[in-house]
Amino acid sequence: MTPALRKLAHVYRRCIRPARRLRFAASYFRGVPTDILDWALHSREDANFSYDLTPRNRAYLAATVAIVMDIDRDQAKAFIAEPDGEVIDYVAKKLAALGINDIDKSPSFGRRLGWYAIARALRPRVIVETGVDRGLGSVLLCAALKRNAAEGFAGRYYGTDISPYAGALLDEPWSHYGKILYGDSIESLRKLGETIDLFINDSDHAADYEYREYQTVKPLLSERAVILGDNAHANDVLLRFSEENGRRFLFFKEEPRGHWYPGAGIGISFP
Numbered sequence: 001m002t003p004a005l006r007k008l009a010h011v012y013r014r015c016i017r018p019a020r021r022l023r024f025a026a027s028y029f030r031g032v033p034t035d036i037l038d039w040a041l042h043s044r045e046d047a048n049f050s051y052d053l054t055p056r057n058r059a060y061l062a063a064t065v066a067i068v069m070d071i072d073r074d075q076a077k078a079f080i081a082e083p084d085g086e087v088i089d090y091v092a093k094k095l096a097a098l099g100i101n102d103i104d105k106s107p108s109f110g111r112r113l114g115w116y117a118i119a120r121a122l123r124p125r126v127i128v129e130t131g132v133d134r135g136l137g138s139v140l141l142c143a144a145l146k147r148n149a150a151e152g153f154a155g156r157y158y159g160t161d162i163s164p165y166a167g168a169l170l171d172e173p174w175s176h177y178g179k180i181l182y183g184d185s186i187e188s189l190r191k192l193g194e195t196i197d198l199f200i201n202d203s204d205h206a207a208d209y210e211y212r213e214y215q216t217v218k219p220l221l222s223e224r225a226v227i228l229g230d231n232a233h234a235n236d237v238l239l240r241f242s243e244e245n246g247r248r249f250l251f252f253k254e255e256p257r258g259h260w261y262p263g264a265g266i267g268i269s270f271p
Helices: 003-029 032-042 055-069 073-084 086-098 112-122 136-150 185-192 207-220 237-244
Strands: 126-130 156-161 178-182 196-201 221-229 248-253 265-270
Touching (some): 055 265, 073 112, 073 136, 086 136, 112 196, 112 265, 126 185, 136 178, 156 185, 185 207, 196 207, 221 237, 237 265
Parallel strands (some): 156 178
Antiparallel strands (some): 221 265
């Protein structure tokens, strides 16, 4: 090879190949800059993002719920679709009435649809959610209990949160099926005195605190209890707890539709 050709090859390796590799890697993030700009200009949310799931991701969620709850996949899909009308309409109207300006006017439920579907399939007598914030999950879980009650399976929801302003969205008819316990979540769990069929961790996401919640709730769990961890995309605490206690574990990864956020997920611990 002549010196000139060697120089061209060197330039190719130093410039052209990296540029091609950059284009290839960037192809996995098509639409993200646009989604970020759209969110910055039009969304009011700075945390606890609300978004719908892609159709494929909804199908994956239904398949996950079907395995965990041992139900038909079509039944799981039907459960996931139930909140799309009445519950979303309620939340949008309640947000407007309260003047809450840090949640989008017509929020979607994302991975929380899995919470709902599991609550419908499990027909729990008691649901506990630690970490309520505005109460989007509270409303959704109470909506599942409302449907269960109409089918002859009564249940009760307890949400815990350290903020005295938590749960603003939880009102009638949904508040008929549950209430918020204010104060430290672990202290509230210790005082609960109820057998829990569905437990959802969504409070302080420090790993040691999350583990303490699971240890605190362990003697309260029924034989059929399901635990959902909202921070399983960031740590392995629920997986570790499941392994220590002979429970099975699955993880569902979100795929948000039309949002820059890459998604969180649901850690599922079940008998």
